[in-house]
Each structure stands twice: as C-alpha cells, then as structure tokens.
Amino acid sequence: MPETYGGYKRISDDPYDLRAGIERQEEDIRAEVVRQGSAAERIVWYSENDTSAFKKKRITVSDPLGNVYDAWRVIRPVWHQALHDLRTRKITTLVVWDLDRLARDPRDLEDAIEAVERYGARIVSATASAVDLATEGGQMQARMMIIMANKSSADTARRVKRWHAGVAKTGAPVGGRRPFGFEADRVTHNAREAELVRRAAQEVIDGVSLHEIARRWEAEGVPTVLGGPWRHTSVRQILRNPRLAGWRTYKGEVMTDDAGGPLSGTWDPILDEDTFVRVRTVLAPSESGPIARRGARHQLLSGIVRCGRCTGKMYAQAIKNGRFNYACRGRTDLPHVVSVAGKPVDEMITDLLLKRLRRVALERPAASFEREGELVQIRSQITELMGEFSSRRLTGSVVFPQVQRLERERDLLQAEKDRFLAATAGPEVRPMSLEEWKGLDLDVRRAIAERNLEAVLVKPASGKGGGFDMERIDPVWRPSQADGTSSRQ
Numbered sequence: 001m002p003e004t005y006g007g008y009k010r011i012s013d014d015p016y017d018l019r020a021g022i023e024r025q026e027e028d029i030r031a032e033v034v035r036q037g038s039a040a041e042r043i044v045w046y047s048e049n050d051t052s053a054f055k056k057k058r059i060t061v062s063d064p065l066g067n068v069y070d071a072w073r074v075i076r077p078v079w080h081q082a083l084h085d086l087r088t089r090k091i092t093t094l095v096v097w098d099l100d101r102l103a104r105d106p107r108d109l110e111d112a113i114e115a116v117e118r119y120g121a122r123i124v125s126a127t128a129s130a131v132d133l134a135t136e137g138g139q140m141q142a143r144m145m146i147i148m149a150n151k152s153s154a155d156t157a158r159r160v161k162r163w164h165a166g167v168a169k170t171g172a173p174v175g176g177r178r179p180f181g182f183e184a185d186r187v188t189h190n191a192r193e194a195e196l197v198r199r200a201a202q203e204v205i206d207g208v209s210l211h212e213i214a215r216r217w218e219a220e221g222v223p224t225v226l227g228g229p230w231r232h233t234s235v236r237q238i239l240r241n242p243r244l245a246g247w248r249t250y251k252g253e254v255m256t257d258d259a260g261g262p263l264s265g266t267w268d269p270i271l272d273e274d275t276f277v278r279v280r281t282v283l284a285p286s287e288s289g290p291i292a293r294r295g296a297r298h299q300l301l302s303g304i305v306r307c308g309r310c311t312g313k314m315y316a317q318a319i320k321n322g323r324f325n326y327a328c329r330g331r332t333d334l335p336h337v338v339s340v341a342g343k344p345v346d347e348m349i350t351d352l353l354l355k356r357l358r359r360v361a362l363e364r365p366a367a368s369f370e371r372e373g374e375l376v377q378i379r380s381q382i383t384e385l386m387g388e389f390s391s392r393r394l395t396g397s398v399v400f401p402q403v404q405r406l407e408r409e410r411d412l413l414q415a416e417k418d419r420f421l422a423a424t425a426g427p428e429v430r431p432m433s434l435e436e437w438k439g440l441d442l443d444v445r446r447a448i449a450e451r452n453l454e455a456v457l458v459k460p461a462s463g464k465g466g467g468f469d470m471e472r473i474d475p476v477w478r479p480s481q482a483d484g485t486s487s488r489q
C-alpha cells in the first residue's frame with residue numbers, strides 16, 4: 001500500500017508569536033514529503049488555528065467504566081480529524097512542522113504516540129526529523145519538548161497579561177493609590193520621599209527598627225499617602241515593595257523576563273537591586289530572628305547577655321541613680337539570681353567589639369556579588385537561544401536542552417547570590433572610633449553587637465563583693481564571614 005501524506009500546519013493569530021508563518025510551514029512540509037519520495041501535490045492538508053491549541057474548555061466525557069464527568073480539554077477538531085485519518089489509514093504519514101506544533105497538551109501527544117505504536121501510523125517532523133515517535137527515546141524527547149513548549153506558552157500568556165496590565169495602568173490611575181516615593185504618574189520620583197526611602201532602607205539594613213523609622217517620620221511631619229499616622233507596618237510595606245528596585249509586579253508577584261530575571265518597569269529604581277534584596281532579607285520574618293523584643297531593650301546588651309547558671313537571656317533592670325543591672329531571676333526548677341552592673345559590662349564589651357571590628361574589617365568580603373557577570377551572561381544566553389527558537393533559526397530540539405541546562409546553572413548561581421546577599425545584609429562591619437560608636441543609634445549599636453556576638457555569658461558573683469569583676473564576663477564571638485560560616489540566618 002502506497003504512503004499517503006498528511007501535512008499539519010498551525011495558523012497562529014497570537015500577535016506575540018514570531019515563529020514561522022504559514023507559508024514557511026507549508027514549504028518545509030512539502031520539502032519533507034518530497035524528500036521522502038512522494039509527490040507534494042497529493043498531501044492532505046490539516047490547518048488549525050493556534051488559539052485553540054492550549055486553551056482548555058469544559059466538556060463531558062466518560063471513563064472506561066461508563067461514569068460521566070466534566071473534564072477540561074483542549075478542543076482541536078482538525079487535530080482529532082488528523083488522528084482519526086491516521087488510525088483509519090486514510091493517511092499513513094503525518095508531517096508536522098515541529099513537534100511543539102503537533103501538540104501542546106501532553107494528552108494530545110500520548111494520542112499521537114498511540115496512533116504510531118498501535119495503528120502503525122508515522123508522524124514526522126519537517127524540522128527535527130531526529131525525533132522518532134516510534135522509539136522510546138524519541139517519545140521521551142517529545143514529552144520533554146511539550147513540557148518546555150508549555151512553559152513558553154505560559155510565558156507568552158504572561159506577556160499578554162502583562163501587556164494588558166500595562167495598558168490598564170497607563171489608562172486611568174484615578175483612585176489608584178500612589179506608591180510612596182513616586183508621584184501620581186507612578187514613574188516620576190517624589191524627591192523628598194525617595195530620599196526618605198533610601199535613608200530608611202540603609203537604616204533598616206543597619207539595624208534600626210521599623211517602629212523607630214515610623215516614629216521619626218511622624219516626628220518630622222512626613223505625610224502618609226492616605227493621610228493618617230505612620231505605623232511600622234506601613235513602613236514595612238513601603239520598603240518591601242519590588243517597585244523600589246524598578247521591578248514590575250503583577251498581582252503582588254515580581255514579573256520575570258524570558259531569561260528568568262526580574263522584569264524592569266519604565267520608571268527609575270529608587271534603590272539599587274542589592275540594597276533592595278538586603279532590606280527584604282532583613283525584613284523577612286525568620287524564626288531565629290533578632291533577639292527577643294522584650295520590654296527592656298533599652299540597653300546595648302539586653303537579651304545578648306546570658307546567665308552563667310541557666311544560660312537564660314538577661315535583661316536590663318533599672319536601679320537607682322540612673323544605673324542599671326543585667327539580671328536573671330532564675331527559674332522555678334532552678335532558683336537563683338545572677339545580676340551584674342550594666343555599665344561596666346557595656347564598656348568592656350564595647351571596647352572588645354571595636355577592637356574586633358578593626359581586625360575583622362580586613363577580612364571582610366566584597367560588598368557585591370563576585371559572580372554577577374556570569375549570571376548576567378547566562379541570562380542573556382537564554383534570551384538569545386529563545387530568540388533563535390522564536391525566529392526559527394534553531395529548532396526546539398536543539399534549543400530546549402541547552403536552555404534547560406542554562407536554567408539549572410542560573411538557578412544555582414541565583415541561589416548563591418541570594419545566600420551572599422543574606423549574609424551581607426546587616427550593619428556594615430567597619431572600624432570606628434569610640435566617638436563614632438557613641439554617635440550611632442542604639443538600634444544600630446545593638447545590631448552590630450548582635451552580629452558579632454553569639455552571647456555574653458555572665459558567671460554568678462564570687463561572693464567577694466566589691467567592684468566589677470571582669471573575670472565574670474565571657475563573650476562568645478560569632479565566626480566572622482571570612483571564616484566561611486554565615487553568622488546570620
């Protein structure tokens with residue numbers, strides 16, 4: 001029985017789809033049929049519209065037991081006709097332009113594989129003939145390509161959505177809330193607010209609390225966007241907004257470009273990317289978190305000082321004449337009282353801390369991610385490959401495995417960068433004089449102490465009485481970054 005060829009082409013009405021036009025598909029399919037030794041005039045053509053290729057509709061189906069249920073399927077009458085013709089041998093070979101044109105829904109591919117395996121049909125790609133659905137390896141490759149093609153469909157869908165979102169945004173911003181730091185056009189910086197944001201971001205990284213920033217803005221008479229008083233929650237919301245880094249969001253999520261990087265908006269960023277990521281890291285809720293925010297954190301080492309008997313955290317307690325102690329009142333199962341004069345401990349630890357800052361500063365890692373260049377390069381390679389695929393210079397079977405490999409590399413590098421940024425979020429470790437130290441906010445000094453000290457153990461008093469006994473104080477330093485262990489979770 002002679003071979004009868006069918007040619008399957010897909011008409012795209014997706015304005016974002018830059019892939020081969022219908023003439024090009026026809027031309028390639030004809031060429032393939034001729035190459036296989038048949039006459040191009042006898043091809044039975046199947047033309048399908050692209051939009052239906054991955055949109056699902058609800059239909060009623062029945063399972064092999066006869067149960068009827070609702071199912072969501074891609075309805076492709078032309079495709080089903082082609083399959084039917086293969087099964088009934090009206091045609092014996094179906095030539096498709098590329099495998100991702102053949103099927104987007106994995107079910108469709110399985111139907112195609114079944115036609116090949118059980119009905120002796122042949123399905124041939126005009127551009128990637130190496131993929132043979134009759135072999136297990138070919139089936140595997142086809143399945144993988146469908147998954148990748150689905151991903152790019154989803155990307156296209158996202159782009160379209162993004163475009164609509166963009167139009168909606170430029171349409172009428174009436175009633176939409178102006179983001180703090182920007183004017184009503186959401187593009188122009190509000191100079192004063194942008195400066196406040198930059199300052200607050202650095203302060204948060206340095207350890208100043210959101211409460212403190214809210215308090216300051218309130219005191220400086222900075223108006224909120226909606227009027228009303230400043231709260232730490234609104235400061236948090238402002239500082240965590242990806243728009244500050246120039247990134248676009250859609251429904252609260254940062255949109256990504258084809259290479260998986262954040263998609264930039266049309267406005268200039270208020271914060272550079274690294275600063276923004278560090279702020280996010282500091283503001284992210286974490287279990288180990290900063291030390292307990294109990295009432296008495298009015299002193300440098302509240303909660304950092306720990307009891308030598310029970311290792312519990314010690315907090316400042318005011319005593320007369322403006323002096324204070326760090327004290328542990330014991331536990332019910334281990335009654336004891338350990339307390340130490342606060343001021344001399346603070347002075348002693350401050351002295352040690354400033355010496356340590358001078359030493360550690362020499363070992364401090366660079367403030368920017370060293371492998372940034374590689375990351376940028378991988379992203380642009382991915383974009384380039386997807387571009388080659390889009391413009392049809394390379395086929396999916398060539399592009400997708402490479403893209404997958406690059407995506408893995410990119411994800412590893414990105415994770416490394418995230419760890420780096422998290423480890424370097426925190427007060428700057430630099431040598432400073434005692435005067436400079438004293439000029440810093442308490443929050444900042446506490447953050448520096450916390451970053452360097454695991455704890456300060458206080459042994460119970462020896463009973464001799466008398467003055468301050470330095471022997472009782474035992475600082476436990478955190479490893480510095482240069483030791484290779486991150487000191488902050």
Ligand SMILES: [Zn+2]
Binds near residue numbers: 330331
């Ligand atoms: Zn204790």
